[in-house]
Amino acid sequence: MSFFIEKEVECNFNFDYEKVAEAVVSASLEHENFPYEAEVNLTLTDNEGIHAINKEYRQIDRPTDVLSFPMLSYETPGDFSFLSDENEDDFNPDTGEVMLGDIIISVDKVKEQAVEYGHSEKREFAFLITHSMLHLFGYDHMEADEAAVMEEHQRKILDALGITR
Template sequence: MDNEYDLSCEEGVRAPIPDDEIRSDCDLVLREEGVERPCMVSISVVSEGRIRTLNDAWRDVDRATDVISLECERPDDPSLAPGEPCELGDIVLAPAYIARQAADFGTTEADEFRLLLTHGLLHLLGYDHLDEEEAAGMEAREEELLALMPCDAPIDHVVLTRHRGDDEA
């Protein structure tokens, strides 16, 4: 499957993992989720100021966050012609915010970034964590997917509680 990724970094901001790993991690998630249609995903790495502005504009939450996902199409959309690429949507990540959060959760900045990239992509595929059952299912899937990625150290348990009831992602 030939997925397309539009990767961009705001000036002065960098992702804690290389672009080729971002692409391969996304390919892994899409493959493991059984997505057979080619997908297009925009991934932006931005400052806390920029993600705060986006969070306020798109979610009416005037504060910085770790990741925002903006869905466009779903791979199973019946209006897409066979073989037509699916424009999944946009994932916006704030590495400075993620780095602080990594320290709080005892992970590395790179592993926290991988988790939130996976989290954002799962949102584009229809996962959510609005209630306890959904959150538990999303946590479990994130753990399964992270176990397949080249992480710095095993992530024993995905702590999604950072999002529960907090209007994040």
């Protein structure tokens, strides 16, 4: 697995965020039985930075907590059967890894929401990465049944890591 973190802002967390992020990405891949080595990019920004990206790509004029930019298109969430070594566009030519996509997180929102929801910054950070990884696997939460499936996957991944509320 290749996992890259780009910091656009200072990350004054009281935990090793790089270690937590990598553990969550790895646990998510394992939970979903992802059949290939994967590449994931994480950008840590602030409310101003994520606001600009949210406005540009989603036409939503406000900051958000996390944005996901999947590189793959799924017919069924979590079904990787469409991936094939023959489809070179899905693989990084230098590493041979599947390029899953990009995760962008607002450090400001991690801190704000940890207080709002009454749990640790570590838990909020891990939750947002888990949530985004599931989007990179094709899951969504636009409908109640989709949201329930996604929430169950999130809970199982975080529980496996011992990261609870």
